[in-house]
Amino acid sequence: MSTSRFQFASSNLSKLLAIPKYVLSWLLALVVPRDRASWAVGSGVGVGEGTLALARHLLHERPGTQITWLVADEAESELAAAEGFTPVLRNGWRGYWATLRAGTLVVTHGLGDVNRFGVFGGTTVQLWHGAPLKRIHLDSPVTTAVRGPALIRGLLRRMYARGTQQVSLYVAGSVTAAERLRSAFRVAPGKVAVLGDARDDALAQQALRPELALAARDTVARILAERGAAPLADGERLVLYAPTWRDGDTDPAIPNQRDLRAVSSALAATGARLIIRSHPLGEGEYGEAVGERIHLLGSDLIRDITPVLGAFDSVITDFSSIAIDFSLLERPIVWFAPDLEEYTRTRGLYEALAVTVGTPIARDWGGACEALTGVLTEGSAAERESVRAARVLANRFHQHRDGMSAARVLAAVERLRLPSRELVRQGGVFFESFYGRQVSCNPLAIDTEIAARYPQLPRYWSVTSERQQVPAGAIPVLVGGRDWFAARQHSRMLVVNDWLRYGFKRAAGQTVLQTWHGTMLKHLALGRPNVSIRTRLAIRRESRRWSMLLSQNPHSTEQFRHSYAFNGEILETGYPRDDRLAFADLGGSRNPIAVATARHALGIPDGKSVLVYAPTWRDRGSSVVDELDVNALATELGDDWIVVARGHTRTHAFGGYLSVNPNVIDASTHPDINDVILAADLLVTDYSSLMFDAAVAGVPLAFFVPDLTEYRDRERGFTFDFERAAPGPLLASRGEVVTHALALAEHGVDAGWVRASSAAYAEWRARFTPHDDGHATPRVVDRLTELGALPSVHTGHDTSRG
Structure with missing residues (x-):
């Protein structure tokens, strides 16, 4: 059997019962000022994870900064104090007040890492605890698991969604991880930044400096010796087995006596020891697995395993993000998932595990031992293939491998506090096509002309992913981020082809060119059948945000007038695209x-x-x-x-x-x-x-x-x-x-x-198509220049002339 210190169902029930506390705390947060100089931080594993790396960097850069670590017990309190932080029990009145007053909050597992009732109105940074392989948060059915009527389940989902909006910045290690976080937390792309995993900083340094990896090995050897294990011999291999948590269910990989004999034989043949590290949130019955070459290394001995991963020559795991961390070292990884189909069905993965790992997946301890023997045989094909796969994994999930992610996160937090006018250059042009999903259509054609005529003019492109390419010289801004809002607010002109969102208000002197995205066959806006009063008001509010409309032909001009009740200028020039x-x-x-x-x-x-x-x-x-x-x-x-x-x-x-x-x-x-x-x-x-x-x-x-x-x-x-x-x-x-x-x-x-x-x-x-003669774009830019939306003098090539 396995035991669990946490289950989603019981946690969700407590959330529902605490609704009155959330409401009162939200009201109190409206009147209690926050101290921008103070930090309240925490982590679901205690004093560790990316929060510890960030807090240490903060103290190094700003000695004397007030950092309150929200702890669960006395043991964590001692660790926090030893690091120079002020420990406070997170679930008491002091923990609530410390969270409510702090200017910046940092968590790794969720808002409950600090005092969840005190987060309203704070600048909260979520350092997720590993690259998501399994589906997390709202992408996983277990997250909102609770028994009861649909009304209760719906209320719980709304509470989770509301909680995600309390976070100011989610930090990801790669674009792939960022896309999964955006999906899991249902947040705008700009709320997630690819800054690197601060929890991997020490490990990244070990990958760059072998002496640091040797020091990590010495740390593990010392702890094992203190527990009665024989000293490590020169050349002896260390293998870490780290299964993931199974939401409180029994771990199917707990070895029986036959399995233990196979493991011991493989370890003896390769001159290795196996270190078992069960997930901090779920402890399996591995006590009987202890032997001459098999040792337990629980969270009571090393609370945070990531900073000492450099001690190990190989890792065996199933779905744990430890494999992603370990890939930084480009050392062999053995994938062992006896319940692959069941886990995929119940918890879900973001992609098939075979796609992620790139090597065979063992399904029992016999297969795992065979794979381990292969990858630990120096110079073997199995070793080369496993190292290659680890390198691919690292390149995919670690955009930053310099060990300086904590520094980037701190810089990002400081940027969150800057006035919006300092985030962008003034007087630029903001472009958006299809809500940022593409860099295309009429805005792209107009951008090309503006860039040629005004090469010094700042140009910002709205995007929904870091994977999108913007035109040369343009600056991408992720939808919903502070830079995106600032670019919209402080640009002299906006060129868009669909609705503006997030409560945009056109500033004095600002021009909004609505290019739209095609001549309409079907009815749109007010012309659609059965349009509600609420929608009609929204349509009229939207059209008042536009300075002028672009039209391809007389038919479009007529339809725009009627469908959007638009009384401004319509440029019937043909389509730049x-x-x-x-x-x-x-x-x-x-x-x-x-x-x-x-x-x-x-x-x-x-x-x-x-x-x-x-x-x-x-x-x-x-x-x-x-x-x-x-x-x-x-x-x-x-x-x-x-x-x-x-x-x-x-x-x-x-x-x-x-x-x-x-x-x-x-x-x-x-x-x-x-x-x-x-x-x-x-x-x-x-x-x-x-x-x-x-x-x-x-x-x-x-x-x-x-x-x-x-x-x-x-x-x-x-x-x-x-x-x-x-x-x-x-x-x-x-x-x-x-x-x-x-x-x-x-x-x-x-x-x-x-x-x-x-x-x-x-x-x-x-x-x-009466105007589509190939010169629509220069006609549009000429008119914008006449109206003063663009400078009257430019230094680039005038593409409208020859």
Whole structure:
């Protein structure tokens, strides 16, 4: 059996019973001032983890800083005092008051590391206790586990969500970890910063300086000797076994006598000792495993194991983040998970364990011993492969490997306290496309022109991930972070293509250019059916934030006036994002160089015909739109065709298109939609505004609309007679799409033929793309300069002139 000092269900019950205390504490926090010079810190494991590394660095940099360590018992109190901190019991009145008064709060496991009732209004930093492999917090079903009616469970989820908003900064060691923290805590991307894991600073230094790793080995050897173990011999290996916590359930890997004999034999053969370290929150019955070469090293002996991981030659674990820490040393890791399927089903992993580890996973002690023997055999293939996998793991989960993460965290905390005007350069331009999910569309085209004309002008791009690339010279700002808010507030101009959020108010002298993101076929905003009073008020409030609107054509201008009740200036210039498409149109065909360049960017083999499928999103949809079934479509078209699938930005959260057929390419997140359009021999959509952009380049169009009546009459409705005006056939089955595509290929028709032979296509272009001549972008920037939104004198190249 295993025992547990913590279970989510009992903890959640106590949270619900404490609701009156939370309410009273929130009210008190409104009137009690905080002392910015004082810190209240804590950790779920006691005096350790990243909090200890940060607090030590703080005392080193600012001797005399008041640091109160919130402790659970007298033993922790003594450790905190020995470090120079003021220990206070976290659950008493003094702990509450110390938390309520401190300017900065630091935790590793949760708000309960300090006094959870005193956190309201504080600057709270969450140093998570390891890179998330298993699903955590709101991503894990066990987090909100509590018995009772749906109302109670819903209340508990809201309490957890409210708690996550009390944290000012979450710290991650890598972009991968940051993405998982954002998901688990349901916070804006800018609330999470990739600064490195402070808890790994000592270990990172051991990876850089071997003498420090030797010192860690001496520390472990001394502790073992004090417990009666024989002294370590020269060359003797140390192996750490560190299973993770199983939410209070029995640890399935506890060895029986047969297992112990196999372990002892493997240890003897490799000249090694096994050190067992059960998870601090769950203690397994490993007492009977102690032997000549097997020792226990519980949290009573070393409370925080991470700073001494350099003592070990190898680690055996299942799902523990200790493996991620240990990978910094680039030493062998043995993965041993006897309950892999059950654990994956009940707790959940962010990805299949096999994807994470990159090496075989042992399923019993026999397999673990075999793997251990292999990786401890110097020069063996097993050792080389395990070291390679550890290196890959380290590169993926440790963006910073210099042992200075605590310093970065402290600098980030200081930055949190700066006035917003000091976070950004004044008078710049802020760009956002699709709520920061892409660096694309009209804002990107306008950015290119502004950068050429005004190279010294600060340019800020809203992004949702560190993985996104912004234009050269631009500064990325993560959505919802302080820098993001500051850039919006202090830029002279904002260029956006969708709604502004988070209560934005346009400042005096500030220009907001709303470029929108396509000519509308379907109704939007006030034009939608059954719009509630609340939504109508929100729409009018939103349109008052804009200084001017960008329009592609007279139809859009009319719709914007009506749909957003907008009375400001509308720049009917054509779409900057379509300038490249216009230049690719040679009057009777598309520029073959432009087409080849686009296809190369998408990875399309030479000699293939290309069908692009680009459906729009659905108002109540919760999945990628694939009514056409792109894999079946590719099969029916045959090997001469490539199907490129492009999902709408609002469906990215639901995943992409699974490319079962090798002739399917998912281009949903490809950064430039113009590549997708120019690559197409035939573009198939339903109701997406891509139909207007594709017409700029003369790309053949077809419309897969089996739900035409439903969409037209019940979902959104159309702003004009689409069935009469459509510049291509309206198709209702995949078979019809295949027949149409093959007919085009068989007759060898090109874009020029389609345009010349179809009156509907010509009428469509005349009506919806009258200004798209390749010069829309300079026209927009010229007008912005005339209005004073941009400087009247510039030092860059004027791209509007030749």
